[in-house]
Amino acid sequence: MSRNIIRTLVPGLVLAWSGLAAAANGLPWSSDFESGDRREWNGDSHGTVNIVQTPDAPSGNRAARVNLRSGTTNDNFLGHHFGDFATERGDKVEEIWLTLSSKFDEGYRFPSRESHKIAIFNLTDGRSWTRRYQVYLWVNSRGEYAIDTSNIATWDFNGLYQNKGTPAKVRFGEWDKLKMHVKLNRPGRSDGVIKLWVNGELKLEHNNVNIRGNDNYGINKLILSSYTSDSSGGSGTQWYDAWTLSEEDPDAGKAPPSAPVLRKVQ
Secondary structure (H helix, E strand, C coil), rough: CCCCHHHHHHHHHHHHHHHHHHHHHCCEECCCCCCCCCCCCCCCCCCCEEEEEECCCCCEEEEEEEEEECCCCCCCCCEEEEECCCCCCCCCCEEEEEEEEEHHHHHHHCCCCCCCEEEEEEEEEECCCCEEEEEEEECCCEEEHHHHHHHHEECCECEECCCCCCCCEECCCCCCCEEEECCCCCCCCCCCEEEEECCCCCCEEEECCCCCCCCCCEEEEEEEECCCCCCCCHHHEEEEEEEEECCCCCCCCCCCCCCCCCCCCC
């Protein structure tokens, strides 16, 4: 039964239907790994992502950890399906907010090619698992956060770098809070929106992005990633915690937080 039919037959259930509609796409969703396992992630996985106790976890006392190895592409990931993904069959998602906390331990060296991925959104046709478009958060060889979009079929990339103030870099040994906003373009138009906040500061804003070409694909898979496009990086440790997905800005109406202060190492 369509939303309009329900509204016509039972006007008093409009508010109730709003709640059902929100649940129909699997959002909002969160993962803080406090269960001690991967049960919050309903998709596929690869490699080794360990859930461990750590005293400085941003949420609770557990976080996810990946051991990065030099000479490899570090292809470790966890997947989570939502929206109209083939396994979910929910409502299509065309605008989304992601928050997460990320940390790289001291001593890690990023690959010389600019592609250490942290979080990836896949867009599919809603019928198969085949990814057609991606939007992903990554770190370049200089340790700066960036976002890129890709058309898998044509292997096209946009390369969206920070354009607000001084570029924010990974603070080794410290948790960085990252917030990403993606609004898909109307098919055939370059009016998509992509934004990135690092520790409460807007660092990247691009408002004329062609994310999905002429297609009407939705955002329907999130990937926790440690993937690098080449094996020139060093060995080290990557951490993840406090992931949330929502259709609205989770910080709407809140006072902007002050930037975290770097702790001095004794």
